[in-house]
Amino acid sequence: MTIGDAKKLCPNLIFIKPHFKEYMKYSIKVMDILKSFSPDVEIFSIDEAWVDVTGCERLFGSGVEIADKIRYRIRKELNITASVGVSYCKLMAKMASDLKKPDATSVINREDVPKIVWPLPAEDLIGVGRKMKVKLNEMGIFTIGDIANTPLKVLEQRFGKMGRYLWHFSNGIDNSKVSSAEDKAKGIGNSITTPRDVKTYGEAGEVLMALCESVGKRLRDNGLEGNVIEIMIRTKEFISFVRQRKIYNYTDTAFEIHNEAVKLLRENWNEDIPLRLLGVRVTGLRPSEGFKQMSFFEEEKRIKNERIERCMDIIREKYGYNSVYRASLMVNEVKSLINIVSDDEWKPMNPFNKGGGNL
């Protein structure tokens, strides 16, 4: 439910600002607890992770015992609840963790897949989004079991690679490894769910600027530059898509990232569709070289902006991120977003979504 919908139903509803910094602090503490059980911990999002406990049985007991120990420690040390799924592969472990919430251990054994997973609605399977659900329903497929019992060929013909994945997943086949190795950052990005619908290029451009500033700063902080600019938008109807373009010269400045992001947005979005979420990401990264190819066009503007951004970096380092921002962001409430932006890493929920996560 969106904030707007909630307000309609309940006009006196009180809204509380989220505390991302606090969330991050707790997230790190939870992950530390997980890492004390096994070195193989793959962090999937702020509150989800996989732990491979193969070989840890002698130290901590069976999978179920370890799961209970993890829940106990999280509750005792941090006073929060957690649900844990125990299974033979990552996919089923995630499904198991969703079976019972908020504070429980659930188990799915290989032979239990038909009994436990198959009766669930198709959309509970990872990879089945809203659009996919509709398409599956049209084919008479309503449960995960229906997918599993549809011939692989049929799904492949209809959905291609995706069909193959779905068939394997629904049959409980997932051979991916829990990889603790921090992925070498493929991209740096930020996204934000806006407090109000974004309805004009002007507003969207401002939100993008706030995002680009954060992305640019993070690129510079990490000594990286990239040559692929990617935007992600989600409409009010929760339809989201990603568009990207390669640019000729590597960049690490908000100014250039923003230039390209706005172009991509204008080419792919009409103002009459309200937006809920905007994201910007830079990929094609390489270590920053510290030199720039000069151009016949807008060279002075570019140099000026590089100086401005470098100067802002120094001010922000000394006085905090919010101590300075662009005048263009002062007019609207966008500046209040900057705070959130700096913490909210772009992590697409759906691992099949181009650009993030792996399964």
Add this chain to the structure above:
Amino acid sequence: MWFTCEKELLENAINTVQRATSNKTTYQILEGILIKAIDNKVVLTATDLDLGIETYIKANVNKNGAIVVNSKLFGEFIRKLPNDIIMIEVKDNNVFIKCNKSEFVIVGNNPDEFPSLPSINENTMYEISQDLLRNMIRQTIFAIAQDETRPILTGILFEIKDGMLNFVALDGYRLALKSESIESSQNISAVIPGKTLSEISKILEPSDDIVKITFTPNHILFTFENTKIISRLLDGEFINYRQIVPDEYKLRVKVSKNELLDSIERASLLAREGKTNLIKFEISDDKMVITSNSQIGKVYEEIEIELEGEGIKIAFNSKYFVDVLRIIDSEEIYLEFSTSVSPCVVKKCDSNNYIYLVLPVRL
């Protein structure tokens, strides 16, 4: 339709028109070649709606007619046939191709669905030799923009001004300008898509045969031998390139083109490894030092030069130098510099019909 012709003639004609067939299209018909038999001629046409090529060959036509065949399939089959007489016959949309003991039948498409090329009144004509046109394209086309940020820059400016024909290409970081005198009192300025010129340059022969050029507000027509090439022009105003080319310099270097090219190519080996392409010039008195550093090693190159003016330290993307040194047709060249953040102008020592300008890298 029913005709016989020599395999080699047909193969060459297919190779020519095939350059205009589109590979990625939603109109299936555009993946085809229109074949038309009229009297003693067979006319082949292909187009992707931006570029259209039409050529004809001599043939023995028994029955006039037309058909559209899939360009790739048809072309490959003809290519693989022995050098002999080919017979092509169309019966109810089936195209029968016979040569010696081979027979091939493919389904054709309705020729009425094939878009006709824009008709152009062949009035204002400019004439230049195939070889010259080929060279003008070759010496400029590498500098067109590869991305669509400014669509106009994906083309080459064709400009006739005061008896000079100028070809100009620029991508924001460098500029190539090639000039030749031409007999014409009329001035004209049009921007021709890079793809068109790239395909034309592959069809042109290094010969003195004449190419006729005609313009309409939206199209350009090249006519040579049996072939006509029609292309859409790019919309919009080209960048005022004269403003970009500096007419003064602080120092000028005279250097052997081949020595410079060899040195830069060696230096760029390392620059390429580091994905940066960065090379540094240090010019002083009678030598030019070229260096390149990357994580895996260093290069040091020294070249003898003649220097007018003070020395300079400046850095470039090596690709931009290699590109021009590979095509410039002069043994000795001038490099003109002003400051380490202003363009370097490359000129031929023996002629002023070519100017290349490249912007440095800010360190």
